[in-house]
Amino acid sequence: MTSREESAETLRRAGHRVTSAKLLVMEALRHAGDHLSATSVIYQVRRDAPHVSESTVYRTLGALRDSRLISETTFGHGEVAYEWLEKRPHHHLVCSQCGVVYELSDEVVIGFAKQLSDTHGFDADLQHLAVPGICLDCSRGSEVAGK
Amino acid sequence: MTSREESAETLRRAGHRVTSAKLLVMEALRHAGDHLSATSVIYQVRRDAPHVSESTVYRTLGALRDSRLISETTFGHGEVAYEWLEKRPHHHLVCSQCGVVYELSDEVVIGFAKQLSDTHGFDADLQHLAVPGICLDCSRGSEVAGK
DNA sequence: CCCTCAGATGCAACAACTTGCAAGAGCGAG
DNA sequence: CTCGCTCTTGCAAGTTGTTGCATCTGAGGG
Ligand SMILES: [Mn+2]
Ligand SMILES: [Mn+2]
Ligand SMILES: [Zn+2]
Ligand SMILES: [Zn+2]
Numbered sequence: 001m002t003s004r005e006e007s008a009e010t011l012r013r014a015g016h017r018v019t020s021a022k023l024l025v026m027e028a029l030r031h032a033g034d035h036l037s038a039t040s041v042i043y044q045v046r047r048d049a050p051h052v053s054e055s056t057v058y059r060t061l062g063a064l065r066d067s068r069l070i071s072e073t074t075f076g077h078g079e080v081a082y083e084w085l086e087k088r089p090h091h092h093l094v095c096s097q098c099g100v101v102y103e104l105s106d107e108v109v110i111g112f113a114k115q116l117s118d119t120h121g122f123d124a125d126l127q128h129l130a131v132p133g134i135c136l137d138c139s140r141g142s143e144v145a146g147k
Numbered sequence: 148m149t150s151r152e153e154s155a156e157t158l159r160r161a162g163h164r165v166t167s168a169k170l171l172v173m174e175a176l177r178h179a180g181d182h183l184s185a186t187s188v189i190y191q192v193r194r195d196a197p198h199v200s201e202s203t204v205y206r207t208l209g210a211l212r213d214s215r216l217i218s219e220t221t222f223g224h225g226e227v228a229y230e231w232l233e234k235r236p237h238h239h240l241v242c243s244q245c246g247v248v249y250e251l252s253d254e255v256v257i258g259f260a261k262q263l264s265d266t267h268g269f270d271a272d273l274q275h276l277a278v279p280g281i282c283l284d285c286s287r288g289s290e291v292a293g294k
Numbered sequence: 295c296c297c298t299c300a301g302a303t304g305c306a307a308c309a310a311c312t313t314g315c316a317a318g319a320g321c322g323a324g
Numbered sequence: 325c326t327c328g329c330t331c332t333t334g335c336a337a338g339t340t341g342t343t344g345c346a347t348c349t350g351a352g353g354g
Contacts, residue, residue: 166332166333168332169332198334199333201334202333202335206332
């Protein structure tokens with residue numbers, strides 16, 4: 001099955017109609033295999049189909065996010081980032097000083113969610129966190145500089 | 148000391164100049180004692196000083212956030228929320244279904260940050276989280292409805 | 295095939311910020 | 325008190341994302 005056919009099938013299962021705009025957005029994200037801004041998705045979609053409007057892309061990104069096919073995340077800087085969710089669940093650590101973005105496995109976050117469930121009966125929905133802070137390199141660097 | 152004088156002193160300590168625009172923004176947030184949108188801050192500031200421009204309020208909110216005098220948080224819905232940080236540190240649980248916002252004490256979150264520090268050497272900066280999920284009432288309700 | 299109609303789209307207006315630039319105003323030095 | 329430097333501010337334009345509405349189209353039923 002081609003990637004496009006897989007996307008079409010995925011759309012149907014999620015209760016969407018199969019349209020070329022949605023397929024193009026999905027293919028852009030699947031092919032990138034990385035975080036993309038809405039602007040960048042718009043650019044890629046329009047390379048193949050210049051008539052597609054910006055609002056359709058924004059609406060499609062929102063719909064795919066609601067169907068949990070993609071993540072939508074705000075890193076501290078720049079635009080909102082979208083990512084195809086086929087890899088294992090993961091999160092990110094974002095250094096506020098140097099800007100580096102690390103990947104974080106799900107385990108620690110699952111533990112946090114369990115705490116919230118146990119202590120507050122709240123079923124947290126943590127799909128793709130971006131945790132701000134200071135990375136190891138930067139905290140070492142400032143120690144040295146501080147001396 | 149009046150609240151205004153306290154605010155002025157706080158500004159000086161944070162290395163800002165004491166201006167009426169900054170004082171008005173601070174007083175609006177301190178007096179509200181709750182989360183306010185930028186639009187709402189603008190409205191309140193302009194009741195006293197109609198000449199203050201929107202961009203000044205936005206810039207002031209950004210500056211106060213950078214100085215850690217206020218928190219800036221995105222709840223899942225509506226505008227970004229600002230809050231004066233004088234209460235003890237706290238976070239929130241936001242139900243994606245019914246919209247209710249609970250307050251969450253710092254303890255569980257401190258544990259999470261410690262995990263990140265221990266396992267990744269990352270010094271997380273979690274000032275005022277908004278954790279999305281499903282509240283106890285809503286998960287009970289859907290169980291019942293599901294039968 | 296053809297109809298129907300709810301969901302999808304394009305377009306333009308709107309909303310929520312953000313930024314470049316020139317003018318204004320704290321505040322420390324003298 | 326005055327001067328000067330630097331931080332602040334107002335204004336207008338720009339960016340990013342949202343929404344109302346008329347039109348269009350995918351997909352199931354006949
Ligand atoms: Mn990711
Ligand atoms: Mn709060
Ligand atoms: Zn760093
Ligand atoms: Zn709820």
